[in-house]
Amino acid sequence: MSSGSAIRGSRIGSSPMRPDERSEPAPRREVIYHCSTGHTSRILFAAEASAPETWDCPRCGQPAGLDGQNPPGRLRSEPYKSHLAYVKERRSDEDAAKILEEALAKVRQRRGE
Incomplete structure (x- = not known):
């Protein structure tokens, strides 16, 4: 026998069961940054936004650059x-x-x- 609850079996704040045509995500592009310790970070930016030359590495905190062959130097603490x-x-x-x-x-x- 059914309890009559329409939200049974789904959690609060869950995403819709099927994608809605009005909720298409904004176009994005992936930019890859390399730090001097060898970490590679893939950061998503809006398609029309310009990517900065350097980005802080999320793993070690050192500056990361766009050139994988010549990453920026380490910060002096x-x-x-x-x-x-x-x-x-x-x-x-x-x-x-x-x-x-x-x-x-x-x-x-x-x-x-």
């Missing part, structure tokens, strides 16, 4: 820098010595030395 390393880039040793002397003088003045 910058090492972590501490606050002190950034300060040392901006200040010379002489400036640091002057600032230290000024700070020590203020501390000594507060302490009454």
Whole structure:
């Protein structure tokens, strides 16, 4: 005996049982990118859109290009820098010595030395 439910046996959000003539997908083209680690990525773009020269590889994150024989080089990853390393880039040793002397003088003045 049937329960009378029209959607029995299909899940919510499922696609239509047969393709509808009004839902034809937009024309696309496939562009192949190659990264320096040997990965190949196939990216779909709209047919009328221009493909960029480089694309980030979805597997390793390195830049990938259209030329399989000459892929773009690897990105250099910058090492972590501490606050002190950034300060040392901006200040010379002489400036640091002057600032230290000024700070020590203020501390000594507060302490009454």
